[in-house]
Amino acid sequence: MSEQKTKPKRSRLRKIARRTFLIGTGAIAGGLAVGYYFYQREHPNPLLADLDDGEVSFNHYVTVAPDNTITIIVPRAEMGQGVSTTLAALVAEELDVGLHAINIEHGPASPAYLNQAMMIESAPFPTFDRSFSAEGMRGVMEVVSKYLALQVTSGSSATIDAFEKMRYAGAATREVLKQAAAEKFGVPQSTLATENATVTDPASGQSATYGELAASAVGKAPPADMELRGRSEWKLLGKAQPRTDIRKKVTGMPIFGVDVDLPEMLYATVKMNPRLGGTVNSIDAAEAEKMKGVVKVVPIESQTGNGFGVIANNSWRAFQAAEAVKADWGSAPYPADTDAITAKLKEALNGGEVSSLREAGDVTTTFADAPSDNLVEAEYQVPYLAHACMEPMNATAWFRDGKLDVWAPNQAPTILQDICASTAGIDGTDVAIHTTFLGGGFGRRGEVDFAIYATKLAMAADGKPIKVTWAREEDTTHDTYRPGAIGRYRAVLDDAGHPKALHATVAAPSIMASVLGRTYPSLPAGGPDKTIIEGAYDQPYEIEHYRIDAAKADLAIPVGFWRSVGNSFNPFMHESFLDEIAAKSGKDPLALRLELAKPWPTATGVLQKVADMAHWGEPIPDGRAQGVAFALSFGTWVAQIVQVKDEDGSIRIEKVWCAADPGEVLDPGIFKAQMMSGIVFGLSSAVGQEITFADGMVEQSNFHDYDAIRMNQCPDIEVEILENAAHMGGAGEPGTPPSIPALANAVFALTANRVRKLPLSNEVDFV
Amino acid sequence: MKLTVNGAVHELDIEPEMPLLWVLRDELNIKGPKFGCGIAMCGACTVHVDGEPVRSCSLAIGDVEGEVTTIDAIASDDTLHAVQEAWIKEQVPQCGYCQSGQIMSAVALLRDVPNPTDEDIDDAMSGNLCRCGTYPRIRAAIKSAAAMKVGA
Numbered sequence: 001m002s003e004q005k006t007k008p009k010r011s012r013l014r015k016i017a018r019r020t021f022l023i024g025t026g027a028i029a030g031g032l033a034v035g036y037y038f039y040q041r042e043h044p045n046p047l048l049a050d051l052d053d054g055e056v057s058f059n060h061y062v063t064v065a066p067d068n069t070i071t072i073i074v075p076r077a078e079m080g081q082g083v084s085t086t087l088a089a090l091v092a093e094e095l096d097v098g099l100h101a102i103n104i105e106h107g108p109a110s111p112a113y114l115n116q117a118m119m120i121e122s123a124p125f126p127t128f129d130r131s132f133s134a135e136g137m138r139g140v141m142e143v144v145s146k147y148l149a150l151q152v153t154s155g156s157s158a159t160i161d162a163f164e165k166m167r168y169a170g171a172a173t174r175e176v177l178k179q180a181a182a183e184k185f186g187v188p189q190s191t192l193a194t195e196n197a198t199v200t201d202p203a204s205g206q207s208a209t210y211g212e213l214a215a216s217a218v219g220k221a222p223p224a225d226m227e228l229r230g231r232s233e234w235k236l237l238g239k240a241q242p243r244t245d246i247r248k249k250v251t252g253m254p255i256f257g258v259d260v261d262l263p264e265m266l267y268a269t270v271k272m273n274p275r276l277g278g279t280v281n282s283i284d285a286a287e288a289e290k291m292k293g294v295v296k297v298v299p300i301e302s303q304t305g306n307g308f309g310v311i312a313n314n315s316w317r318a319f320q321a322a323e324a325v326k327a328d329w330g331s332a333p334y335p336a337d338t339d340a341i342t343a344k345l346k347e348a349l350n351g352g353e354v355s356s357l358r359e360a361g362d363v364t365t366t367f368a369d370a371p372s373d374n375l376v377e378a379e380y381q382v383p384y385l386a387h388a389c390m391e392p393m394n395a396t397a398w399f400r401d402g403k404l405d406v407w408a409p410n411q412a413p414t415i416l417q418d419i420c421a422s423t424a425g426i427d428g429t430d431v432a433i434h435t436t437f438l439g440g441g442f443g444r445r446g447e448v449d450f451a452i453y454a455t456k457l458a459m460a461a462d463g464k465p466i467k468v469t470w471a472r473e474e475d476t477t478h479d480t481y482r483p484g485a486i487g488r489y490r491a492v493l494d495d496a497g498h499p500k501a502l503h504a505t506v507a508a509p510s511i512m513a514s515v516l517g518r519t520y521p522s523l524p525a526g527g528p529d530k531t532i533i534e535g536a537y538d539q540p541y542e543i544e545h546y547r548i549d550a551a552k553a554d555l556a557i558p559v560g561f562w563r564s565v566g567n568s569f570n571p572f573m574h575e576s577f578l579d580e581i582a583a584k585s586g587k588d589p590l591a592l593r594l595e596l597a598k599p600w601p602t603a604t605g606v607l608q609k610v611a612d613m614a615h616w617g618e619p620i621p622d623g624r625a626q627g628v629a630f631a632l633s634f635g636t637w638v639a640q641i642v643q644v645k646d647e648d649g650s651i652r653i654e655k656v657w658c659a660a661d662p663g664e665v666l667d668p669g670i671f672k673a674q675m676m677s678g679i680v681f682g683l684s685s686a687v688g689q690e691i692t693f694a695d696g697m698v699e700q701s702n703f704h705d706y707d708a709i710r711m712n713q714c715p716d717i718e719v720e721i722l723e724n725a726a727h728m729g730g731a732g733e734p735g736t737p738p739s740i741p742a743l744a745n746a747v748f749a750l751t752a753n754r755v756r757k758l759p760l761s762n763e764v765d766f767v
Numbered sequence: 768m769k770l771t772v773n774g775a776v777h778e779l780d781i782e783p784e785m786p787l788l789w790v791l792r793d794e795l796n797i798k799g800p801k802f803g804c805g806i807a808m809c810g811a812c813t814v815h816v817d818g819e820p821v822r823s824c825s826l827a828i829g830d831v832e833g834e835v836t837t838i839d840a841i842a843s844d845d846t847l848h849a850v851q852e853a854w855i856k857e858q859v860p861q862c863g864y865c866q867s868g869q870i871m872s873a874v875a876l877l878r879d880v881p882n883p884t885d886e887d888i889d890d891a892m893s894g895n896l897c898r899c900g901t902y903p904r905i906r907a908a909i910k911s912a913a914a915m916k917v918g919a
Contacts, residue, residue: 080861080899242858249863250851252799252838256864259798267793292782316789319805390803390811390864390898439801439864440898472804669858673904677861680900703808703896712889714902 043112043149047073050108056214058176060112061091061169068197068211070095071103075113076162077153077411078106078245079441080677081732082670085244087162089236089667094170094229096194097210099236104244109413109433111149117161118154119145124357124530126538127635127727128600151414154446154561156634156730159666163728164228171229172222177210180217184208231664240669245437255437257409260396262465266295269318269469270453271325272307274477275332275696276558280306284326293317297325298460302423304449304518304558305478306330309457315469322471332696333556341693342381345486345553349507354549355528358537361545366501370492376499376584377490380573381757384691385482385562386698386706391439392475393450397458398465403430405465406454409438411446415519419448423455442681443561447480448519476706477698480518480560481691483508485532487573489580492545497585498595501545504574508532509555511565518558528552535570535737540600540632541593557693563681564633564733568740571631572686572758575741579627579748589745590616590628602661602725603630606639609659609720614641623647624654627745631737635729636662640679642715642742644750650765651747653683653715656739661722662729671731672719678735679717684708686740688761713767770831772797773840783829787821788812790828791837799838799867803896810895813868814838820875822894838867841874850874853912861899869895873909882913 047057054066063071072091078084088104107113120141121127125134174194181199182189185206193200200207231238248255273280285297288310295311308325312318335341367375395408397420404424410416413433421428438445454468470478485508492501510529530537532550562568578596582589590611597603607630611617614626623646630639643655658675665671688707692699700706740758747764748754755763768779770790777795786805791797791814800823803811807822814823817833841848847855850873860866869892876883876891883891888909897905 078862080863082861242855243860245863246855246858246860249860249866250847250854250870251842252867254798256801258802261796261798314785314789314793315802316785316793388898390801390809390862390896392802438862440862442898469802472806673858673861673901676903677900680902681898684900702806703804704806707808708896708898709900709902710894710896711892711902711905714900717903 043110046108046110046112054215056218058173058217059169061166062095062173064210064214066211066214068209069103070097070101070197070210071105073107074104075107075110075151076158077409077435077438077441077445079153079411079438079445081158081674082243082667083153083158085241086159086667086670087166088244089241090162090166091170093234093236094167095174097197099241099244101197106435109151109417109435111151111414113151114145114149115152115154115157115161116142116145118152118157119148119150121155121157121635126540127632127729128540149414150412152446153411153441154443156636156732156734160635160728160730167228168226171226175222175226176217176220177213179220180213181208184213184216237666239667241667243670256391256439257394257396257407257436258391258439258469260407260436260467262396262398264464265396266311266461266464266466267313267315267318267469268309268311268457268466269315269322269471269474270300270307270309271322271327271474272300272305272478273329274698275329276305276478277333277556278306278696279330281328281330283308288321288324291317291321291324294321296460297321298457300453300456302452302456303521304452309453309468311457311461311466315467319471334696336696337694338692341484341555341557342486344555345484345507348551348553349486349488349505351551354505354551356547356549357530357533358546358548360543360547361501363501363503363545363547366492366545367490367503370501374493375490376493376581378577378580378756380487380489380576382485382569382572383758384484384557385685385689386476386479386691386700387440387442387444387562388476388703388706388708389440389442389444392472393444393470394468395450395454396465396467397454399424399455399458399461400463402426404455404458405432405434406451407434407436408451408454409436409445410451411438411441411443416448416451419519420451420455423452424459442563443565444479446561449478472703473701476701480514480558482562482568483511483559485569487570489573489577491577491581493581493585497587499543499581502543503547504536505549505551506533506536506570506573507551507553509553509557509559511559511561514559515561531566533566533570535567535631535633536574538632539574540603541596542599543596563678564736567631567633567733567737568682568685571629571737572740572744575629575631575738576744576756579745580754588617593628593630597630602637603632605722605724606630606637606659606661609722610639610641610657613657613659613718613720614643616641625746625749627742627747627749629738629742629745631734633734633737635725635727636660636731636734637725637729638675638734638738640738640742642739642746644743644746646750647767650767651750652767653713653743656715656717656742658717658719658735659722660719660734661725662731662734663725664723664728665721668721671721674731675719675735676717678733679739680709680714682736682739683743686743686758686760687766688759690759768828770828771834773836779828781828784827786824787814787826787828787831787835788823791823791835797837797839801864801867803865808896809865810868810872811865813871813895815871815875818875818878820872838871848874849915850877850908850912853908853915856911857904857908859901859904859908861901865895865897869897869905873905873912877909877912877916881916883909
């Protein structure tokens with residue numbers, strides 16, 4: 001695949017940047033006059049502030065020390081998706097250094113590390129829509145991305161964003177080192193070669209390490225016409241690389257947020273109102289403050305929750321004391337139980353106020369004219385879900401001399417810097433964010449609550465550092481949940497059983513409004529939210545009359561980005577419904593999809609591939625059945641087939657086949673691992689996960705009642721990669737969306753039971 | 768109170784009901800075992816007591832009878848344990864948080880059952896949760912470690 005193919009051609013409609021526009025969903029109004037300034041400005045290199053003696057930094061991504069220690073900055077959260085390997089390889093490929101002979105660090109929080117790809121892809125258009133208006137909006141989002149300069153790891157965008165800029169960083173560094181070597185050797189630069197962090201002149205036999213050349217290369221400018229190496233020249237990219245962090249992770253090294261250790265450090269935990277967003281009527285901490293090792297109990301009021309923290313000299317003592325505090329919690333700002341919450345979703349579904357992101361043909365007339373025999377109708381429902389990262393939420397903060405340091409496993413360091421500064425009442429330049437490895441993220445660690453609480457407790461800790469670890473129960477009951485949603489689907493079939501009209505209305509609360517409300521409460525967060533229907537409105541299916549409507553439900557339960565966001569529930573509904581159409585018309589579910597996706601060969605390509613892998617349609621042993629599903633999300637086209645088996649009345653998920661097309665793949669090993677990971681994550685939710693409410697509180701608390709697939713339940717998973725897509729897609733999330741409907745469709749094929757409400761285990765048993 | 772961890776003897780003046788995990792992590796600064804759930808449901812805190820795998824988050828320090836071994840000490844000097852080598856060969860970890868516990872469970876399994884069947888692996892490993900879904904590679908790595916030992 002050529003670079004041309006993955007380099008987006010965007011029309012630069014900067015003129016319209018002054019109008020009100022949508023950020024994914026939430027609207028941010030405003031003149032972007034100041035934005036132009038940020039847009040034009042080159043961010044200063046944040047590494048220059050913290051170099052060791054003799055160490056040199058040529059750009060945001062590379063430092064070189066005199067002893068030839070090369071450090072590559074990977075400014076994205078490493079949460080298992082392999083960025084600290086793949087992004088480092090982008091620099092290493094051009095710099096000619098070994099991937100395992102260098103240091104890899106996350107680096108400081110800085111607007112220099114903004115993620116543009118995430119913002120560009122948040123434009124509310126399907127990946128395959130490259131029309132003038134879609135490209136125009138992507139151009140606008142590119143401007144916005146520079147204005148906001150958010151350093152975030154989100155939206156399966158890290159590799160797409162880094163693909164050019166980090167290779168250029170490597171190439172630019174290599175070129176200035178070569179300039180220094182040419183002067184030193186007294187030879188023309190064109191004769192020089194680079195390998196293993198060394199410049200050599202094969203003709204004269206002279207050589208010098210990058211470390212020896214670095215000081216004299218400072219101030220030199222890389223050539224303006226630098227060209228990146230083509231795919232045929234790659235030594236690292238395009239091939240599976242051993243993960244750079246693996247030795248640390250098999251030896252139990254202290255690399256996570258919970259492992260932070262500082263001199264004289266105190267240990268703390270928090271307990272916030274379990275009626276999320278409710279106030280605190282009273283706290284009685286008299287007993288708790290007498291307990292061994294307890295320093296004090298500190299009330300916390302914040303934009304993310306109200307409650308208290310317990311400061312002690314040991315985490316467990318803090319947990320025990322928190323249990324001993326008597327709190328009278330105020331009421332929840334949302335209906336108190338699951339039935340009443342569902343009623344709010346239904347109210348939105350029936351309310352009539354909708355926004356559409358896909359409208360083809362004339363849905364209204366087609367349905368009005370349709371004979372009732374030709375109608376298919378179904379209603380689907382999904383529950384709220386928790387992220388349940390293995391590492392509970394935590395952060396360590398140290399406030400002294402008017403300056404704040406925060407260590408946190410997080411996905412958004414510049415946002416944390418901003419929020420922690422305002423929490424502490426100091427300037428952002430006096431806040432340093434240290435991003436550790438993440439024991440799972442899945443979107444949860446793009447939030448700010450854990451850092452706000454740690455900052456507040458650090459300000460009460462008399463200048464000592466304080467590590468704030470949440471108990472698992474606190475983590476499960478104070479998440480920013482994947483929202484519950486209800487979708488109503490209907491279709492009109494023609495006499496051949498082909499769907500000529502499909503209309504869906506999906507009701508869910510707005511994730512964007514909830515996130516913005518917690519993070520930047522002063523910003524307006526109105527407007528439509530594409531997350532309510534993403535995964536439904538943006539799928540490569542051609543239907544003559546086709547409309548997907550979003551109905552925003554007014555529910556104040558905190559909701560957030562959960563691996564694949566709206567794609568975590570819309571493909572369940574849409575792809576289950578396609579199977580219902582196939583069942584009604586007697587069509588093969590795969591054949592129906594191939595028919596509808598015909599104009600998009602990338603889609604039919606993965607469908608055909610996965611069918612071949614699973615021997616779809618061929619006889620399989622008794623007591624087994626297969627289900628298929630497709631989803632295009634985060635730019636990656638994925639088809640999956642799930643095979644289930646009846647084991648004495650219980651269902652075993654026996655095998656999953658996955659064909660994925662993200663365009664160009666930079667590390668096939670890590671990409672496949674991400675698909676498998678996304679599948680297990682999706683299946684876990686489909687089988688048994690559900691967050692319910694009673695008395696305004698989440699009823700689940702720990703892994704005994706909010707579990708995930710375990711070793712004895714995990715299917716065999718086979719992944720194949722195709723590289724036909726015209727634009728590079730993501731890896732972290734796209735494996736999840738199709739796994740859920742593929743399982744539901746397989747369960748139907750096995751049992752004839754069409755389960756329309758998740759989790760499936762409320763209706764069928766799994767092993 | 769005396770506690771032997773990774774061959775070193777520690778004298779502790781501590782309430783006997785404190786779970787072993789928090790003695791290790793917050794008192795002795797041994798960070799290999801991780802905190803996941805606190806109720807023995809996830810296995811991230813798995814250590815060995817006299818060679819037997821236990822969930823250290825739910826074992827009171829007063830009830831520890833025997834020598835404690837954590838992931839921090841299963842490699843000898845620079846030579847990794849065969850299970851750790853197998854984990855690298857199969858590129859098992861993603862986020863890595865559960866892997867200390869997974870490896871400690873696998874080490875105990877392979878000592879008791881040198882050539883485990885899939886069912887043996889299910890029985891020994893299903894108490895260790897992994898949210899990244901690395902199970903297929905964990906299974907492969909356990910088989911790989913078994914083969915390495917047989918070959919040795």
